[in-house]
Amino acid sequence: MLCDVCKCNDATVFLTQILEGKMQKVNLCDACSKEKGVQDPTGFALADLLLGIGAAEEIEKGASTQKCPVCGFGQSDFKKTGRLGCSACYVTFAEGLNALLKAMHKGTEHVGKLPERAHRAIQLNHRMRALTENLQKAVAAENYETAASLRDQIKQLQSELPNSS
Amino acid sequence: MKFSNVLATAGEWLRGEGPHHQVVISSRVRLARNLRSRPFPGWAKKAERTSILELVRPRVEELSEMQDSFSESLQDLSALDRQVLVERHLISREHAAKGVGSAVVINRRQTLSIMINEEDHLRMQSIRSGLQLKQAFKLVDKIDSALESKLEFAYDRRLGYLTACPTNVGTGMRASAMLHLPGLVLSELINQVIQAVSKIGLAVRGLYGEGTEAMGNLFQISNQTTLGEREDDIINRLSKVIETIIEKEHDARQVLLQKKPNTLSDQIGRAYGVLTYAHAMASKEALNLLSIIKLGVDLGAFPEERRFSIDELFIETQPAHLQKTSEQKLNAEERDHLRAQIIRERLKLFPRPDISKLAREPGNGSAKGPSNNE
Numbered sequence A: 001m002l003c004d005v006c007k008c009n010d011a012t013v014f015l016t017q018i019l020e021g022k023m024q025k026v027n028l029c030d031a032c033s034k035e036k037g038v039q040d041p042t043g044f045a046l047a048d049l050l051l052g053i054g055a056a057e058e059i060e061k062g063a064s065t066q067k068c069p070v071c072g073f074g075q076s077d078f079k080k081t082g083r084l085g086c087s088a089c090y091v092t093f094a095e096g097l098n099a100l101l102k103a104m105h106k107g108t109e110h111v112g113k114l115p116e117r118a119h120r121a122i123q124l125n126h127r128m129r130a131l132t133e134n135l136q137k138a139v140a141a142e143n144y145e146t147a148a149s150l151r152d153q154i155k156q157l158q159s160e161l162p163n164s165s
Numbered sequence B: 001m002k003f004s005n006v007l008a009t010a011g012e013w014l015r016g017e018g019p020h021h022q023v024v025i026s027s028r029v030r031l032a033r034n035l036r037s038r039p040f041p042g043w044a045k046k047a048e049r050t051s052i053l054e055l056v057r058p059r060v061e062e063l064s065e066m067q068d069s070f071s072e073s074l075q076d077l078s079a080l081d082r083q084v085l086v087e088r089h090l091i092s093r094e095h096a097a098k099g100v101g102s103a104v105v106i107n108r109r110q111t112l113s114i115m116i117n118e119e120d121h122l123r124m125q126s127i128r129s130g131l132q133l134k135q136a137f138k139l140v141d142k143i144d145s146a147l148e149s150k151l152e153f154a155y156d157r158r159l160g161y162l163t164a165c166p167t168n169v170g171t172g173m174r175a176s177a178m179l180h181l182p183g184l185v186l187s188e189l190i191n192q193v194i195q196a197v198s199k200i201g202l203a204v205r206g207l208y209g210e211g212t213e214a215m216g217n218l219f220q221i222s223n224q225t226t227l228g229e230r231e232d233d234i235i236n237r238l239s240k241v242i243e244t245i246i247e248k249e250h251d252a253r254q255v256l257l258q259k260k261p262n263t264l265s266d267q268i269g270r271a272y273g274v275l276t277y278a279h280a281m282a283s284k285e286a287l288n289l290l291s292i293i294k295l296g297v298d299l300g301a302f303p304e305e306r307r308f309s310i311d312e313l314f315i316e317t318q319p320a321h322l323q324k325t326s327e328q329k330l331n332a333e334e335r336d337h338l339r340a341q342i343i344r345e346r347l348k349l350f351p352r353p354d355i356s357k358l359a360r361e362p363g364n365g366s367a368k369g370p371s372n373n374e
Helices: A030-035 A046-062 A075-081 A094-104 A120-140 A144-160 B003-008 B046-061 B079-087 B133-148 B182-186 B190-199 B231-259 B261-277 B283-298 B304-316 B319-326 B332-348 B355-359
Strands: A013-019 A022-028 B024-033 B070-073 B103-106 B112-116 B122-129 B173-180 B202-205 B218-223
Touching: A022 A030, A120 A144, B003 B070, B003 B079, B024 B133, B024 B231, B046 B070, B046 B103, B046 B112, B079 B319, B112 B133, B122 B133, B133 B173, B133 B231, B173 B231, B182 B190, B182 B231, B182 B261, B182 B283, B190 B202, B190 B218, B190 B231, B218 B231, B231 B261, B261 B283, B261 B332, B261 B355, B283 B304, B283 B332, B304 B319, B304 B332, B319 B332
Parallel strands: none
Antiparallel strands: A013 A022, B024 B122, B024 B173, B070 B103, B103 B112, B112 B122, B173 B218, B202 B218
16 A cells, blocks of 8 residues: 555555544555654644645545546546646636645635736735735734824725726 | 856855854745646646747746856756755755756856746746845745746636645745754754644755755755745744744753753764764765764854865765766765765864863854843
């Protein structure tokens, strides 16, 4: 039996853990079990480990025979490699992937860099969201000077938005 | 630029003396990008990969940062040369295993390396000495923006930059720092630190990244998540955690100096003795002992001006670098002999450890007052 994480070595560590009422089984090779800290019970986070494996299952639940119309990639391929076929796969397998991404990341929406090509309005919106968040933080911290400056920046930005309703 | 030029000069990150260079060896930031509507490298057929490479490579080579760069297809690099690049952290171990349809472009200063058709179409990495994550990000961000004007990247309004592996989606950014933590290892506090760091969504790894062992008391710490957080915020969060670890490392060294000066002297003396007289030295043993000598330099037991020659040995004694220097393929036993020989020769010029210096405050202002951070 192959290791569920690296998929190259034979599994020598077999784990069963009950997570949210569901039984999860994981088979690991020696190297991966050490890497994931399995041999140290206090440091072992099964949730992290399950990301890759859960991923395959999530997608399987969605549509087991579905193929990406753009690149022909199927969910069984994902199970094998843990990688997708092309950028369109994110749309094809969106249902399964969304749950996976939610478990894997801090948030479900990108708030970072935008390509220049992306519409300027998106950039303004993102900037607006960041400013609003910072304003809330500043108010909470009773940092009124910063808050006032942020409020002015928000006003300025609102005037730049194409149709500020 | 030829491969021999890459080999002849150490990367800037190795000789540079960035902030906190005693503890932070290097800072790296990489961005993953893909072309719109083209299969990812792992799924693309050979012809498709080649056509993507032909499209991307000239765009990368013409970047102003890439004047006089080293640019090579992976299939045209020998296994040994690839390994040299891995040991310098200029390509990943995964990329070293690639063949037709993959390439790497490295700038002259070896601060920027762009892998084409690794796991993603583009993996752009910037590497700096010491704790300089912001500066590393700035460079790679600039490169990304420059390429973006010429290539259309796969981007989704909600998910951000789309990557082959869902763990990289969003910013596509992995920021990491290589830390030298002998104090925390010797005081057996390292597992506590690793656990604390893992709990806040950061990863701790060994010398060559995922799945590799920690050797020479070297640890890589990086962000684990890429979606839902801005690049700047990720880097600030990571930098803060690293600053805390640096403080903990300095504290651990102070405690060792005060409470276990004999253990410390013994470790440094033994490392010096073995390195000076051994005739066979495995790579792992060499790294572990060199780490202790490096600690000795930090603590003043060896003169500061010897620091660079030790830092160099960390790289020069790696298997591929050894074989490249000797210009022949060596088996493990021959490598261990050659490694021991190179180290012995280098240490000939090295004075014996001055243990009396250890009892005092360490030099170079590495000791910090009590922390007033949270």
